[in-house]
Amino acid sequence: MLNNDIKYLTGVGAKRAEILFKELGISTFEDLLYTFPFRYIDRTKFYSISELAPDLPYIQLRGKIIRFQEVSYGKRQKRYIAYFSDGTGVIELVFFQGLKWVQEKLKAGVEYIVFGKPTVFNRKLNLVHPEVDAPQTDSQPLPSVLQGVYSSTEVLQNNGLGQRAFLRLQTNLANAVLDKITETLPGYLLRQYNLMPLREALFNIHFPQSAERLQQAQYRLKFEELLYLQLGLLRVRNKRKETSRGFIFNTVGEHFNACYRRLPFALTDAQKRVIKEIRGDMATGKQMNRLLQGDVGSGKTLVALLCMLIAADNGYQSCIMAPTEILAQQHFESIQDFLRGSAVNAGLLTGSTKKKERRALHEQLLDGSLHLLIGTHALIEDAVRFKNLGFVVIDEQHRFGVEQRARLWSKNEQPPHILVMTATPIPRTLAMTLYGDLDVSVIDELPPGRQPIKTVHFNDSQRLRVFGFMKEQIKAGRQIYVVYPLIKESEKMDFKNLEDGYESITRAFPLPEYVTAIVHGQMPAENKNFEMQRFVKGEAHIMVATSVIEVGVNVPNATVMVIESAERFGLSQLHQLRGRVGRGAEQSYCILMTGHKLSTETRKRMQLMVETNNGFKIAEADLQLRGPGDLEGTQQSGIAFHLRLTDLAKDSNLLEFTRNLAEKILEKDPHLSHENNERLAGRLKQLHHKTKDYSVIS
Numbered sequence: 001m002l003n004n005d006i007k008y009l010t011g012v013g014a015k016r017a018e019i020l021f022k023e024l025g026i027s028t029f030e031d032l033l034y035t036f037p038f039r040y041i042d043r044t045k046f047y048s049i050s051e052l053a054p055d056l057p058y059i060q061l062r063g064k065i066i067r068f069q070e071v072s073y074g075k076r077q078k079r080y081i082a083y084f085s086d087g088t089g090v091i092e093l094v095f096f097q098g099l100k101w102v103q104e105k106l107k108a109g110v111e112y113i114v115f116g117k118p119t120v121f122n123r124k125l126n127l128v129h130p131e132v133d134a135p136q137t138d139s140q141p142l143p144s145v146l147q148g149v150y151s152s153t154e155v156l157q158n159n160g161l162g163q164r165a166f167l168r169l170q171t172n173l174a175n176a177v178l179d180k181i182t183e184t185l186p187g188y189l190l191r192q193y194n195l196m197p198l199r200e201a202l203f204n205i206h207f208p209q210s211a212e213r214l215q216q217a218q219y220r221l222k223f224e225e226l227l228y229l230q231l232g233l234l235r236v237r238n239k240r241k242e243t244s245r246g247f248i249f250n251t252v253g254e255h256f257n258a259c260y261r262r263l264p265f266a267l268t269d270a271q272k273r274v275i276k277e278i279r280g281d282m283a284t285g286k287q288m289n290r291l292l293q294g295d296v297g298s299g300k301t302l303v304a305l306l307c308m309l310i311a312a313d314n315g316y317q318s319c320i321m322a323p324t325e326i327l328a329q330q331h332f333e334s335i336q337d338f339l340r341g342s343a344v345n346a347g348l349l350t351g352s353t354k355k356k357e358r359r360a361l362h363e364q365l366l367d368g369s370l371h372l373l374i375g376t377h378a379l380i381e382d383a384v385r386f387k388n389l390g391f392v393v394i395d396e397q398h399r400f401g402v403e404q405r406a407r408l409w410s411k412n413e414q415p416p417h418i419l420v421m422t423a424t425p426i427p428r429t430l431a432m433t434l435y436g437d438l439d440v441s442v443i444d445e446l447p448p449g450r451q452p453i454k455t456v457h458f459n460d461s462q463r464l465r466v467f468g469f470m471k472e473q474i475k476a477g478r479q480i481y482v483v484y485p486l487i488k489e490s491e492k493m494d495f496k497n498l499e500d501g502y503e504s505i506t507r508a509f510p511l512p513e514y515v516t517a518i519v520h521g522q523m524p525a526e527n528k529n530f531e532m533q534r535f536v537k538g539e540a541h542i543m544v545a546t547s548v549i550e551v552g553v554n555v556p557n558a559t560v561m562v563i564e565s566a567e568r569f570g571l572s573q574l575h576q577l578r579g580r581v582g583r584g585a586e587q588s589y590c591i592l593m594t595g596h597k598l599s600t601e602t603r604k605r606m607q608l609m610v611e612t613n614n615g616f617k618i619a620e621a622d623l624q625l626r627g628p629g630d631l632e633g634t635q636q637s638g639i640a641f642h643l644r645l646t647d648l649a650k651d652s653n654l655l656e657f658t659r660n661l662a663e664k665i666l667e668k669d670p671h672l673s674h675e676n677n678e679r680l681a682g683r684l685k686q687l688h689h690k691t692k693d694y695s696v697i698s
C-alpha cells in the first residue's frame with residue numbers, strides 16, 4: 001500500500017502526480033506520508049480586524065469582501081485590491097500575481113476565511129497574497145488543533161495544489177493508509193525511551209491533536225530518523241573493519257628521520273599527538289580512514305608529509321590531492337623545501353602538467369622511483385597508476401565527493417591508508433555522521449609565536465580610510481589581498497564586481513609605484529599561475545582575487561586581507577580567507593567590508609569574526625546559523641542520507657544520543673539477527689536498498 005504510485009491517491013491522478021514528483025520528489029504514498037509540515041498555525045483562533053497590528057504572525061480572519069479595486073503602477077504593472085471587512089474594520093487584501101484567477105474566483109458579499117501575515121504599506125495594514133477560502137468546503141481536512149503548513153512552490157499553487165489542497169491530499173492519504181501502518185521500532189525501545197508509536201506519530205505530525213502530542217510525534221520521528229542513520233553508518237564501518245586489510249607500516253626509517261631532524265622548528269604537541277594516532281592506525285593491519293581537523297595554519301601539511309615519509313620508509317608510495325592547482329603547487333614547493341637534501345623523490349601532477357613531464361611521472365610512478373605525488377584531481381585519472389600506493393592524503397576534503405575518493409582507493413589492489421584533512425572543524429559526532437566511518441583527529445593548537453590577526457569591520461563609505469591603511473602597509477614592505485565573492489549562480493555579475501574592484505584599486509594604487517595582480521576562476525590556469533607567482537615572489541603589492549584563493553596559499557609577507565562584500569560569505573569561508581594572512585612574524589589584519597544596511601544575522605556574523613580567531617567556535621556558529629546543508633549535500637558519509645525532520649545543528653544532543661544507542665545495539669547484536677531487533681534489520685534494509693554501498697571503500 002505504501003509503495004503505491006501516488007497517482008492512485010484520491011485527488012491526485014496522472015497530471016498532478018507528475019507535478020508532485022517534479023516539485024517535491026513525491027512518487028509513492030509513503031513519500032507523501034513522510035512529507036511533513038515545516039510550520040504549524042493555530043487555526044482555532046480568529047482575529048478581528050480592529051485588533052490587528054503589523055508585528056503579528058500569520059493570522060486568520062472571517063468576513064466578506066465589500067469591493068474590488070485595480071491599481072496600475074509603473075509600466076504595465078498592476079495590483080488588485082480586495083477590501084475585506086469583518087464588521088470591526090476593513091483591511092486590504094493585495095494581489096500582484098495571478099490577477100485573472102483572483103478576479104474570477106473571489107466574489108463580493110460571500111463569506112470567506114482569509115489567512116496571511118499583516119504588513120504595512122502606505123501606512124495601512126495589508127495582507128499580501130493571503131489564502132482565501134470559503135468556510136465550508138465539501139471535504140474538510142481531518143480535525144486538528146494546529147494546522148500544518150507544507151512547503152510549496154508556484155507550480156504547485158498554479159496547479160491546484162496549494163496549502164488547502166495539500167492538506168486534503170494528506171487527509172485522503174491518512175484515511176487510506178494510517179490503519180495499515182506497522183511499527184518500525186522494536187517494542188523495547190518504544191518502552192524504554194517512552195516513544196510515541198509510529199501510527200500515532202504520523203497522524204499527529206500532519207494533524208496535531210495538541211501542541212504536546214505534536215512535540216512527542218516530532219521527537220519520535222527524529223529519534224527514528226537518526227537511529228537508522230547511525231545504524232546504517234555503523235554497519236558500513238563495521239563491515240569494512242571486518243573485511244578490510246591494511247598495510248602495516250612499522251618501520252620509522254631514514255626518510256622520516258632525516259626530514260624530522262632538519263625541521264627548523266619543533267612540532268607542536270598537537271602535531272605529535274596526531275602523528276602518534278596515525279602511526280597507531282598503521283600498525284593495526286586494518287585500512288586507516290582518518291579525518292584530520294585543524295584550523296588554518298595549524299600545520300596539517302607537515303603532519304601529512306611526515307606520515308608519507310613513514311610510508312616511504314616502508315617501501316610504499318603516497319599521494320596528496322589538493323582541490324586547486326595553486327594549492328597543489330604550493331604544497332609541492334613547501335614539501336620540496338622540507339625534503340631538501342633528502343633522497344625522497346616528489347612530483348607534481350596537475351591539469352597543466354606538460355605531456356612530456358606527465359609521461360615521465362607516469363613511468364616513475366610505475367617503476368616505484370617516485371615516492372610522493374602531489375596534485376589535483378588529475379591524480380584520479382585512469383592513466384595514473386602506482387607501483388604500490390600505500391598512503392593517500394586528501395586536502396580540504398569537502399570539495400571531493402565520496403565517488404572521487406573511491407577512485408583513488410581502487411588504484412591499489414589492497415586499499416591504501418587514507419588521511420583526509422579539513423580546516424573546517426565541526427563537532428565530533430557530526431563529523432562522524434557526515435563523514436561516515438572516519439576516525440577523527442584534531443590539531444587544536446597553532447605553532448607558537450603567531451600573533452593573532454586583528455579583524456575590523458568597515459562599511460563601504462569608509463573605503464578611503466581603508467585605502468590609506470593599505471598604503472601604510474605597502475610602505476612598510478607588506479603585501480595585501482583584496483577578495484571578492486564568487487557565487488556560482490551569477491558568475492557574470494561577480495566577474496563584473498571583480499573587474500570594477502580591480503579598476504578602482506588600480507586607480508587608487510597606480511603604477512609604477514604600486515603593482516596589482518589579479519586572479520579569478522575563469523582565467524586559464526597558466527595566467528592564474530603567472531599572476532599568483534608575481535604575488536608570491538613579492539613583485540606585486542596587491543592581489544585582487546575571487547575566493548579561488550580561499551584554500552591554502554601561503555605568502556607569509558602578506559599581512560592584510562580585505563574582504564569585499566563580506567556579508568556574502570559564510571562564516572567558515574571568511575575564516576578560511578582570513579587564514580591567508582598572519583603567517584609571518586608581522587602583525588596581520590583582516591578588514592571586512594560590507595554595505596551599510598545589514599540584517600541582524602549578518603551583523604552578528606561580522607561581530608563574531610571581529611571577536612574571535614578560533615576556528616572551532618566559528619564553525620560551530622556557522623553551523624547554528626546556516627545549518628549543515630552544504631555538507632550534507634556532498635554525501636561524504638558513504639551512505640546517502642536525507643533528513644526530513646532533524647536539523648543536525650540544533651539536534652546535536654539527539655544525534656549524540658542515537659549514535660551511542662546504535663553503538664550499544666550493534667555491540668550486543670552486530671548483525672541485528674536477534675529476534676528483538678527484527679524490525680530494525682527489516683527497516684534498515686528497506687531504507688538502504690536503493691543507496692549505493694561504499695562500505696568497501698570508505
Ligand code: ADP
Binds near residue numbers: 295297
Ligand atoms: P595548514 O595546512 O594546517 O593550514 P600548514 O601546514 O600550511 O597549515 O602550515 C602553516 C605554516 O606553519 C607553514 O609555513 C608551516 O611550515 C608552518 N609550521 C607547521 N608546523 C609548525 C610548527 N610546529 N612550528 C612552526 N611552524 C610550523
Ligand code: MG
Binds near residue numbers: 297300301552
Ligand atoms: Mg593547508
